[in-house]
Amino acid sequence: MGLRAELGTLDRSQWSAVIASFLGWTLDAFDFFLMVFMIDAIATEFHSDHAAVFTGVTLTLAARPFGALFFGWLAEKYGRRPILMIDVALFSVFEFASAFAPSLVVLLIVRTLFGFAMGGEWGLGASLVMESIPPKTRGIISGLLQEGYAAGYLLASVAFYFLFDAIGWRGMFMIGIAPALLVMVIRIWVKESPSFEASRHVERPNPLTLLAKHWKTSLYVVVLMTAFNFFSHGTQDLYPQFLKTQHHFDTHTVGLLTAIMNVGAITGGILFGALSDRFSRRWAIIGAALLALPMIPLWAFSHSAAMLAVGGFLIQVAVQGAWGIVPAHLNELAPAGTRGIFPGFAYQAGNFIASINARWQSGIAEKTSYAHALALVAGVTAVVLAVWTFVGPERKGAELE
Numbered sequence: 001m002g003l004r005a006e007l008g009t010l011d012r013s014q015w016s017a018v019i020a021s022f023l024g025w026t027l028d029a030f031d032f033f034l035m036v037f038m039i040d041a042i043a044t045e046f047h048s049d050h051a052a053v054f055t056g057v058t059l060t061l062a063a064r065p066f067g068a069l070f071f072g073w074l075a076e077k078y079g080r081r082p083i084l085m086i087d088v089a090l091f092s093v094f095e096f097a098s099a100f101a102p103s104l105v106v107l108l109i110v111r112t113l114f115g116f117a118m119g120g121e122w123g124l125g126a127s128l129v130m131e132s133i134p135p136k137t138r139g140i141i142s143g144l145l146q147e148g149y150a151a152g153y154l155l156a157s158v159a160f161y162f163l164f165d166a167i168g169w170r171g172m173f174m175i176g177i178a179p180a181l182l183v184m185v186i187r188i189w190v191k192e193s194p195s196f197e198a199s200r201h202v203e204r205p206n207p208l209t210l211l212a213k214h215w216k217t218s219l220y221v222v223v224l225m226t227a228f229n230f231f232s233h234g235t236q237d238l239y240p241q242f243l244k245t246q247h248h249f250d251t252h253t254v255g256l257l258t259a260i261m262n263v264g265a266i267t268g269g270i271l272f273g274a275l276s277d278r279f280s281r282r283w284a285i286i287g288a289a290l291l292a293l294p295m296i297p298l299w300a301f302s303h304s305a306a307m308l309a310v311g312g313f314l315i316q317v318a319v320q321g322a323w324g325i326v327p328a329h330l331n332e333l334a335p336a337g338t339r340g341i342f343p344g345f346a347y348q349a350g351n352f353i354a355s356i357n358a359r360w361q362s363g364i365a366e367k368t369s370y371a372h373a374l375a376l377v378a379g380v381t382a383v384v385l386a387v388w389t390f391v392g393p394e395r396k397g398a399e400l401e
Contacts (some may be wrong), residue, residue, distance in 0.1 A: 007137060016189040017132045018141055020182065021125030022148040024088055027179035028121045029152025030159075031095040032060065034176060035111065037160040037240050037254075038169040045169070046104040050241070051366075054358045056108050057237060060115035061229075061355035065348035067119025072341030073208065075120075079200070080128040080340060081192045085183045087124060091117035095176030119351075123344015130331040131195040131339065135397045136277060138332070139284075143273020143324030150265030150320050153236065157262065160240075161255025195339070195400055211342060214335040218346065220392055221333060225350025227385040228323060231289070233357045234377030235299075235319050236261075239312070241362070242370035249305065257309050264313035269324030271317070276325045282394045285329070288321035289386040292378060300375040315378065322385065332395040339400065 010018070035056055043053045067087075075083040094114035101107035126145060133141055164172060211218050239261065243254045268288065276284035292315055299311030330343035357377065365373040 020190045025148030026152040029149040030155045031176040033153045033156035041169040056111040057358040058355045059112040061351045063115030064119030065352040067116040068344035068348035071120025075340035084124040087120040092180035099170040099173035119348045126327040127339040131193040138328035139277030140274045142328035143269040146324045147266040147269035150262045154262035157255045157258035221346040222349045226353040229350045229354035230381040246370045260309045261312035265316035265320035268317035268321030272321035273324035281329045285389045286386045289382045292318035292382045300371040332398040
């Protein structure tokens with residue numbers, strides 16, 4: 001059966017779960033990346049340097065695994081759907097609250113709370129969808145889900161392009177309350193995971209105990225997700241600052257180039273997700289990661305806006321091409337009874353370790369250049385990711401009982 005026919009087998013309930021989870025990650029990423037665009041403005045208002053403001057990005061990432069554990073544990077006990085609604089509402093509120101921070105210290109505290117709430121969304125949405133759809137559609141749907149992240153970055157770049165000069169950084173955070181509307185969509189149209197419903201009344205072992213029991217798999221996946229997070233954050237978080245500081249582009253040019261970059265990300269995620277259904281999760285990740293290497297000179301060291309746009313598009317086809325396979329791959333590797341907590345925690349634990357990237361990479365940029373800092377992280381992590389994926393397991397098509 002062809003891919004189109006396979007997707008045609010999804011019913012309304014399954015598509016509702018896919019759409020809601022995609023939108024959840026889109027709006028989650030939208031809220032996160034608003035901060036990335038406003039480093040200059042926040043530093044100016046609070047009379048601080050860029051590195052101190054980038055601490056907000058670091059704290060957001062560092063808080064996410066704790067949120068993934070907390071909300072994942074609740075999801076194993078009470079279901080994916082109700083906890084997902086609570087989680088989306090919380091991170092929307094903390095994003096809105098960021099607009100009213102009277103000092104940099106308060107802003108950093110609020111961004112930490114935002115990261116805690118943000119940490120639960122990805123794992124809950126991914127497990128809800130992967131437990132609801134046929135195995136043969138996991139790769140393409142995985143790519144679609146993961147590129148909600150790129151779509152959120154794209155929306156943030158569009159908002160920056162059209163709104164920042166008019167409403168400033170506080171106004172930008174205020175529009176971050178929009179994801180709260182998604183709670184109503186989940187409440188009305190999304191059903192609980194069939195796997196959770198089937199075992200709702202079965203006595204379950206403590207998911208934290210199961211994680212400890214399967215510590216080798218857990219450790220492997222945490223290292224894998226550390227490489228993945230250096231790969232994505234190392235090519236995305238400093239990109240707007242690279243365009244503003246090193247190339248002195250204005251707001252509109254920065255917003256446009258970032259938007260083009262994220263179109264490449266969406267293209268890559270869906271393309272390689274589909275390829276992983278046809279061939280292999282492992283080899284699709286390896287191929288995408290290695291594809292990034294020849295793109296680095298064009299992406300980091302071009303001088304014209306046009307060539308930077310081409311480089312940004314192509315590097316994100318590779319980066320998010322690899323990432324597009326992650327939701328399916330992690331849910332298939334998760335031990336039974338842990339899918340509410342395992343994929344999200346492994347993902348966010350990798351984020352925790354990689355949370356040093358923004359501050360570390362900006363430090364390298366100040367000593368050399370943003371181009372060298374971006375190229376170094378992208379090149380090293382592409383190779384590490386390919387090697388670690390090669391030596392690891394694959395369970396494509398595993399039953400998610």
